[in-house]
Amino acid sequence: AQKVTQAQTEISVVEKEDVTLDCVYETRDTTYYLFWYKQPPSGELVFLIRRNSFDEQNEISGRYSWNFQKSTSSFNFTITASQVVDSAVYFCALRGEMDTGRRALTFGSGTRLQVQP
Amino acid sequence: GAGVSQSPSNKVTEKGKDVELRCDPISGHTALYWYRQSLGQGLEFLIYFQGNSAPDKSGLPSDRFSAERTGGSVSTLTIQRTQQEDSAVYLCASSLLLSGSHPEYRSGEQFFGPGTRLTVL
Numbered sequence: 059a060q061k062v063t064q065a066q067t068e069i070s071v072v073e074k075e076d077v078t079l080d081c082v083y084e085t086r087d088t089t090y091y092l093f094w095y096k097q098p099p100s101g102e103l104v105f106l107i108r109r110n111s112f113d114e115q116n117e118i119s120g121r122y123s124w125n126f127q128k129s130t131s132s133f134n135f136t137i138t139a140s141q142v143v144d145s146a147v148y149f150c151a152l153r154g155e156m157d158t159g160r161r162a163l164t165f166g167s168g169t170r171l172q173v174q175p
Numbered sequence: 176g177a178g179v180s181q182s183p184s185n186k187v188t189e190k191g192k193d194v195e196l197r198c199d200p201i202s203g204h205t206a207l208y209w210y211r212q213s214l215g216q217g218l219e220f221l222i223y224f225q226g227n228s229a230p231d232k233s234g235l236p237s238d239r240f241s242a243e244r245t246g247g248s249v250s251t252l253t254i255q256r257t258q259q260e261d262s263a264v265y266l267c268a269s270s271l272l273l274s275g276s277h278p279e280y281r282s283g284e285q286f287f288g289p290g291t292r293l294t295v296l
Contacts, residue, residue, distance in 0.1 A: 103266065103287035168217065
């Protein structure tokens, strides 16, 4: 069975601070895919990134960066110089190769990020 | 282009009534998913449609829940005899299903609609 743990329920920072959202996953699959989604107050889940288990290269996109470490089963997300518009709930998700037929995502419980001006 | 759309955005119903929720996926997306988001349970998978294949209903919580997808496009999620524990936001997502060897097929990148907030009184 797949499991995704986001231990941080809520984080509050002041604008321009850096913040890291933690994600730890469990899977028995050797090939799997990890995702981050953002859910702003409007409610719509917005896709941010996909990472394949066979590609451990970290990625940076503007102020966003992701640190994937298979050794610790973690896929952490860092926002540099946070802005008020970053305030949202962020979900980490997993899909294992054995789920290929099912193609459903297993989500973590989410981390609510509040960025204060 | 247009994203995934869902209607209604909000639905309030009385316990015991039936409700229908609609999802219009991104044009050309052959895979469609329903999820439920509630305070106590987080985001849960409900059902998955892929082209003309039989749907994967493994996430449906009870036989009061059913879904269909007509013409490979629009999907309707029906909840019969609603209960208060059915109150949640129901999210629909779609993805582009390419050939089995294509990375997109294997990765399952899904695009979500705005959801329908269901309140059962």
